[in-house]
Amino acid sequence: MTCQELYIPKSLANLKYLVELNLSYNELEGEIPADGVFSNITIQYLVGNKELCGARSLALICTCLCIIIFIYWRCTKPTSLIPGTPSMKEYCAISYYELVRATQNFSESNLLGTGGFSSVFKGELSNGTFVAVKVLNLNSEEALKTFDSECMVLGMMWHRNLVKVISACSNLDFKAIVLQFMPNGNLERWIHSSTTPYLNLVQRLKVVLDVVLGLEYLHHHHHQVVLHCDIKPSNVLLDEEMNAHLSDLGII
Incomplete structure (x- = not known):
C-alpha cells in the first residue's frame, strides 16, 4: 500500500447506515472526517494511527489531557479516610x-x-x-x-x-x-457477562483508580x-x- 492510500476516505462519512467503525492500528494518516460516523467516534477506535490529524485529532488530544489531569487529581488528593477508625x-x-x-x-x-x-x-x-x-x-x-x-x-x-x-x-x-x-x-460480571451493560472508558478508568x-x-x-x-x-x-x-x- 502506498503512502497516498493511507488516509480515511471522506466518503465513509456519507454512509448513513454505518453506526460504528473501528480503525485502530492501521497506520493511517491525514485528516479525520468530522461528519457521519466520525462525529461520535471515540479514542479507542483510532489508536495506533499516529499520523492522523485535524479537528477530531485535536479532540482526542484534549480527551487524553483531561484523562491525565483526572488521574493526577485523584492520585495526589489526600487519601479519604473516615475519622475515628473503630476497632x-x-x-x-x-x-x-x-x-x-x-x-x-x-x-x-x-x-x-x-x-x-x-x-x-x-x-x-x-x-x-x-x-x-x-x-x-x-x-x-x-x-x-x-x-x-x-x-x-x-x-x-x-x-x-x-x-x-x-x-x-x-x-x-x-x-x-x-x-x-x-x-x-x-467487576468480573461487568466485564465478561453479556447480560450487563458495557463499561465505557471513563467508568473503566474510575474502577482502576479506585483499586489503585x-x-x-x-x-x-x-x-x-x-x-x-x-x-x-x-x-x-x-x-x-x-x-x-x-x-x-x-x-x-
Missing part, C-alpha cells in the same frame, strides 16, 4: 439468629457466591440494612486459622475503596463476617502494611454509584 469491639453485635432471619436461613436464593473457604449470602437486617454475610466453612482448617486475624485486621481498616466490615458473629458451630452489601456485584487508591492505602497509609494477595475482577465489588471496593484480601 472490632466497637462494631454492633449481630446474633446468629438475626443472620438466619436476614438470609432466610441461608437460602440458596440469597447466595451471592462461594469460595474455597466460605459462602456469601445477601441478607436484610431488622433495621432494613442490606448486608453480605460471609459464612466460613468450619470443615476447613485454613478458614478457622484466618478468621480471627481477618476480623482483627479488617476491623481496623476504614477506607472508601475497601469493603466495610459491619460486624462478626462467632460461636462453636458458626463463624461469619457481616460486610457492606454491593448492589452492582463484582485502595491498594495505596493498604501499602502506605495503614499503620500496618497489608498485602492483597488475590487481586482479580471477582474481588473488586461495585456499589450503587459504581465506586469500586476491594474485598477478600487474602491477608498476610
Whole structure:
C-alpha cells in the first residue's frame, strides 16, 4: 500500500447506515472526517494511527489531557479516610439468629457466591440494612486459622475503596463476617457477562483508580502494611454509584 492510500476516505462519512467503525492500528494518516460516523467516534477506535490529524485529532488530544489531569487529581488528593477508625469491639453485635432471619436461613436464593473457604449470602437486617454475610466453612482448617486475624485486621481498616466490615458473629458451630452489601456485584460480571451493560472508558478508568487508591492505602497509609494477595475482577465489588471496593484480601 502506498503512502497516498493511507488516509480515511471522506466518503465513509456519507454512509448513513454505518453506526460504528473501528480503525485502530492501521497506520493511517491525514485528516479525520468530522461528519457521519466520525462525529461520535471515540479514542479507542483510532489508536495506533499516529499520523492522523485535524479537528477530531485535536479532540482526542484534549480527551487524553483531561484523562491525565483526572488521574493526577485523584492520585495526589489526600487519601479519604473516615475519622475515628473503630476497632472490632466497637462494631454492633449481630446474633446468629438475626443472620438466619436476614438470609432466610441461608437460602440458596440469597447466595451471592462461594469460595474455597466460605459462602456469601445477601441478607436484610431488622433495621432494613442490606448486608453480605460471609459464612466460613468450619470443615476447613485454613478458614478457622484466618478468621480471627481477618476480623482483627479488617476491623481496623476504614477506607472508601475497601469493603466495610459491619460486624462478626462467632460461636462453636458458626463463624461469619457481616460486610457492606454491593448492589452492582463484582467487576468480573461487568466485564465478561453479556447480560450487563458495557463499561465505557471513563467508568473503566474510575474502577482502576479506585483499586489503585485502595491498594495505596493498604501499602502506605495503614499503620500496618497489608498485602492483597488475590487481586482479580471477582474481588473488586461495585456499589450503587459504581465506586469500586476491594474485598477478600487474602491477608498476610
